[in-house]
Amino acid sequence: MVRTQIQLTEEQARRVRKMAGELGISGAELIRRTLDEVLAKSPQDQRRRMRALGIVGIARSGTGDLSSRHDDYLREVYGE
Secondary structure: OOOOOOOOOHHHHHHHHHHHHHHOOOHHHHHHHHHHHHHHOOHHHHHHHHHHHHOOOOOOOOOOOHHHHHHHHHHHHHOO
């Protein structure tokens, strides 16, 4: 293995410690596994994911319950 030093925000470090503890692994192992997952994806997949995440929350439905009643609203629109 190659030793590498990274800097994390306080929040990132806290979350890494918490999740690593829950999984019963070290923080370094959690970071290695997470990095492996990211590197396994193609750059095209990464770009698509980032574009998709970029549009999350940009529109408002006008209803406060759309996430829980989306099927009901679709039935109303399509007349089922």
